[in-house]
Structure formats: C-alpha cells, structure tokens
Amino acid sequence: MQRRGDYGYDAPYALLIFGAVGAALAIAAAASWWARGPARTTAWLAVYAAFALGNAASFFYTTRAGKFAVWNEILDALRLRGDERALDLGCGRGAVLNMVAGRLSKGRITGIDLWSTHDQSGNSSDVTANNASLEGVADRVTIETGDMRELPFPAGTFDLVVSSLAIHNISGAAERAKAVSEAWRVLAPGGRLAIADIRATRRYARTLRELGASGVARRNLGWRFWYGNPFASTSLVTASKPAGGAVA
Numbered sequence: 119m120q121r122r123g124d125y126g127y128d129a130p131y132a133l134l135i136f137g138a139v140g141a142a143l144a145i146a147a148a149a150s151w152w153a154r155g156p157a158r159t160t161a162w163l164a165v166y167a168a169f170a171l172g173n174a175a176s177f178f179y180t181t182r183a184g185k186f187a188v189w190n191e192i193l194d195a196l197r198l199r200g201d202e203r204a205l206d207l208g209c210g211r212g213a214v215l216n217m218v219a220g221r222l223s224k225g226r227i228t229g230i231d232l233w234s235t236h237d238q239s240g241n242s243s244d245v246t247a248n249n250a251s252l253e254g255v256a257d258r259v260t261i262e263t264g265d266m267r268e269l270p271f272p273a274g275t276f277d278l279v280v281s282s283l284a285i286h287n288i289s290g291a292a293e294r295a296k297a298v299s300e301a302w303r304v305l306a307p308g309g310r311l312a313i314a315d316i317r318a319t320r321r322y323a324r325t326l327r328e329l330g331a332s333g334v335a336r337r338n339l340g341w342r343f344w345y346g347n348p349f350a351s352t353s354l355v356t357a358s359k360p361a362g363g364a365v366a
C-alpha cells in the first residue's frame with residue numbers, strides 16, 4: 119500500500135499539545151534528577167512524561183499510518199464491485215477518498231468538506247485535488263465544498279457513503295444526527311454506509327436504526343486507530359439501506 123499524496127495531520131493542535139507537554143515533563147524530570155530532587159517527584163514527573171509522549175507517539179502513528187492500514191482492511195471487507203457511486207463525508211485531504219477511488223473502475227467518488235485546518239493540517243480543496251492526481255485517481259474523484267448537515271445531492275444518489283473521523287467535529291448531538299440523517303437520505307436503496315469516528319458512534323448507530331437501516335453494527339477498530347490512548351479509540355459503524363425501501 120504505497121501512498122504518493124501527503125495527508126497531513128488530524129487535529130494537529132492536539133498532537134502538538136501532547137508532544138509539548140511530554141517534552142516539558144521529560145525536561146522537568148531530568149532537571150529534578152540532576153538537582154537530586156525528591157525521588158518521588160522525579161519518578162512521578164517521569165511517569166507523566168512517558169504517558170504524554172506515549173500519547174503523542176500513538177497519535178502520530180494513527181494519523182500518519184494506522185488509519186490508512188485500518189481503512190484498507192475496512193474497504194477490502196466491503197468488496198466493492200468497482201462501479202459504485204460513492205461519497206466521503208468530511209474527506210479532508212483525501213485519505214479515504216483516494217483509497218475508495220483506487221478500488222473503483224467505472225464508479226466515481228465525491229468528497230465533501232468545509233476544509234477546517236483546525237481539524238486537519240493544511241486542509242484545502244486544492245491539496246485534496248493534488249493528492250488525487252498524485253495517487254492517479256483524479257479521473258474518478260469529484261471534490262465539493264459543503265456542510266455534511268446539508269448535502270447538495272438528491273436523495274438516493276450514492277451506493278456507498280463513508281466518513282472517517284469527521285462527524286464528531288460537529289458540535290451538538292442533534293447537529294451530528296443531522297449529518298447521519300443526510301448520509302442516510304443520499305444513500306440509494308441497497309446502498310451501504312461505513313462511518314469511523316472517535317466519539318458518539320453509539321448515537322450514530324441508534325439514529326441509523328431509527329431511520330430504518332438494516333444490519334447496523336458497531337465495533338472498535340483497535341490500537342492502530344487510537345488518537346493517543348484507548349479512551350480516544352475509533353469505532354466503525356456499518357449499515358445498509360434495505361434494497362426495496364423508499365429512496366428518502
């Protein structure tokens with residue numbers, strides 16, 4: 119799985135804070151040891167430093183490598199035909215967008231985003247378009263600017279809707295439910311949905327059940343998708359729209 123694009127860093131300020139706090143605590147622990155400070159203080163500073171630096175290392179690994187490895191497995195398990203019309207909600211610089219596009223022969227994928235650089239470093243539609251070109255999938259990718267709570271697509275447009283670490287960025291459970299409902303609305307009968315996120319995934323699953331989704335499942339994606347520690351782990355929600363159902 120060779121990547122040619124540059125996909126930046128998720129939540130770059132969180133990573134910087136983990137790193138800076140870890141470094142400061144490590145320096146404080148070293149200074150305490152050097153000055154022959156109380157052994158207990160030195161030991162606790164060292165423990166906190168190790169914890170913060172461990173969080174930074176896990177976060178770095180996930181955003182640069184782990185999430186790609188896990189999404190590769192998720193997409194393999196979906197066994198795409200290659201002719202799907204797909205949508206990536208909050209596509210950012212195109213990590214998942216381009217992995218789906220690479221599995222499409224006749225199909226197409228649209229990525230929609232508001233390009234928040236707080237949520238992903240260097241985020242912009244130009245960077246995403248350039249990454250699609252670098253990966254050799256630009257002919258299968260469309261990039262749109264828009265809010266996933268109000269998708270500019272008719273009901274039933276897509277056979278597959280994916281989203282990675284994006285919906286939790288919306289404040290308020292009711293607003294996040296709007297994004298999930300929109301994902302459902304634009305899904306065609308028989309279509310499938312895969313949402314990976316670090317928070318609120320139980321709520322996404324409940325919303326999908328209420329909307330009439332079938333086969334709603336939720337599972338933890340493991341240490342390769344931790345943003346620092348197990349409390350910031352990512353879960354995947356998958357569901358389908360019954361084939362005989364109404365479009366909206």
Ligand SMILES: C[S@@+](CC[C@H](N)C(=O)[O-])C[C@H]1O[C@@H](n2cnc3c(N)ncnc32)[C@H](O)[C@@H]1O
Pocket residue numbers: 125128129207208209210211212213214230231232233234235237238241264265266267281282283284285287288
């Ligand atoms: C952490 S990034 C993840 C990007 C990409 N899915 C990935 O896995 O690399 C979260 C993305 O969600 C986008 N986003 C946040 N709120 C949004 C909204 N209401 N509508 C569309 N995109 C949104 C941000 O701009 C950002 O690109």
